[in-house]
Amino acid sequence: MKKIVHSAKQSIKATTLIAFLLISILAKAQNKNTVELKVKTSAVCGMCKTTIERELAFAKGVKKSELDVPSKVVTVIYNPNKTTPEKIRQAISMAGYDADDVPADPKAYEKLHACCKKDVTH
Numbered sequence: 001m002k003k004i005v006h007s008a009k010q011s012i013k014a015t016t017l018i019a020f021l022l023i024s025i026l027a028k029a030q031n032k033n034t035v036e037l038k039v040k041t042s043a044v045c046g047m048c049k050t051t052i053e054r055e056l057a058f059a060k061g062v063k064k065s066e067l068d069v070p071s072k073v074v075t076v077i078y079n080p081n082k083t084t085p086e087k088i089r090q091a092i093s094m095a096g097y098d099a100d101d102v103p104a105d106p107k108a109y110e111k112l113h114a115c116c117k118k119d120v121t122h
């Protein structure tokens with residue numbers, strides 16, 4: 001009985017290892033064509049985070065984006081064959097936020113929720 005349990009555990013280990021290897025190979029293949037970009041935004045709260053990440057999710061060539069509210073920095077993983085840092089900053093501006101030296105689009109900024117405006121103190 002002990003032996004059976006032992007071999008079952010062993011095969012689970014092997015399966016896990018194979019699965020892990022496959023996942024890391026796939027992840028590497030996917031990451032082949034991606035670049036990381038960090039953009040300083042004017043985000044102030046969790047709602048801003050949602051707005052910016054959603055906007056970037058729809059932007060062409062963007063694989064992933066993650067905004068850190070305390071530092072206001074959004075980390076964007078993108079495919080350099082499909083988009084550029086300029087286009088990414090433009091997309092953030094069109095969502096109503098500053099992106100590095102690109103100021104927020106005034107019309108988009110006007111539409112932001114009151115608590116998301118950069119001159120409002122929290």
Ligand SMILES: [Cu+2]
Nearest residue numbers: 045047048116
């Ligand atoms: Cu906000």
